[in-house]
């Protein structure tokens with residue numbers, strides 16, 4: 470029986486952490502259907518699918534404790550602020566996209582797109598390829614699956630276990646495969662087959678694009694001492710009950726421009742990329758801001774890692790305004806990983822030191838969604854660089 474549970478956090482949740490703690494509550498217990506935290510951090514409301522298990526409150530409170538105790542508000546650095554730029558539209562584009570058959574949901578967080586969205590993403594992609602070319606970035610194609618061994622080497626399982634998506638297959642066994650073929654049916658909870666029938670995990674669905682480049686460079690000197698590359702790829706992040714229309718998908722696509730080399734090379738290029746993207750966002754007419762941010766680390770790693778990223782300005786997000794809900798959505802990020810991948814993967818510079826890495830990453834579905842949320846589905850309302858880029862039917 471569905472019910473509701475209201476809890477008072479053991480320690481008040483600082484306002485700047487409310488969104489991030491709330492997002493983690495989705496992973497605390499399967500009984501939680503959704504969670505919301507009051508904006509001032511004083512109250513947690515849980516919608517439950519089933520009666521509350523005995524240890525539910527303790528689990529919720531431990532997340533609050535781990536993420537919020539001793540947390541100090543990071544100094545948010547705002548590099549660009551065009552959030553109040555005038556835009557012509559203020560409704561959610563999703564109902565119209567659905568009604569026109571432009572989006573089709575296959576399962577939770579998994580969508581196919583029709584011609585309008587495909588073309589719009591094509592326009593953005595044309596620009597990202599131009600941007601990449603300005604850095605002499607070489608094109609690459611990466612697989613959709615990613616090595617479990619290599620993800621382990623870069624501590625991904627420790628940092629982001631909650632959002633992993635695993636690839637498996639039936640074990641090589643005549644009885645298991647025949648039994649699966651004859652008896653497996655889809656049930657609302659998922660396929661009826663027993664987990665015993667499946668292999669151990671050797672590969673996962675890739676959570677990011679640039680990891681593939683670093684894995685390919687592992688355990689050797691970096692050719693030429695520096696390089697720029699670009700690739701687009703499907704990325705998978707299981708966002709549980711945080712999955713939400715086109716804002717937060719399980720399966721999405723990212724375009725990245727990636728830099729590997731010395732500290733200066735990576736930082737200079739990350740900044741140069743930002744300076745080139747700014748006038749494009751201007752022409753696009755996007756209402757957005759760029760500000761410092763941190764990655765969505767899981768509970769145990771959150772406090773330390775998020776503070777570290779903030780303190781060293783390792784991540785800046787391009788946050789577009791969603792006028793219909795008076796909020797913002799990250800459509801891209803400028804990232805600097807220091808020599809993290811260089812050290813863990815043994816990628817060496819000519820002086821023998823580990824290479825530094827960084828990337829500029831754009832979420833293609835979010836770019837399209839934020840643009841339509843500000844400019845509607847009517848090309849007549851669009852800025853010229855988009856309107857004139859294609860023949861819109």
Ligand code: ATP
Pocket residue numbers: 706708715716717718719721723763764765799800801802830831832833834835836
């Ligand atoms: P968020 O803070 O919204 O969870 P993120 O900071 O984890 O996103 P990055 O790791 O910086 O995202 O990924 C680069 C871009 O990929 C994001 O700016 C966003 O546009 C896109 N992206 C990330 N996660 C998702 C998702 N679940 N669905 C759709 N796009 C996503």
Ligand code: ZN
Pocket residue numbers: 677678679680725804827828829830
């Ligand atoms: Zn990246």
Ligand code: MG
Pocket residue numbers: 762763764765786799
């Ligand atoms: Mg983010």
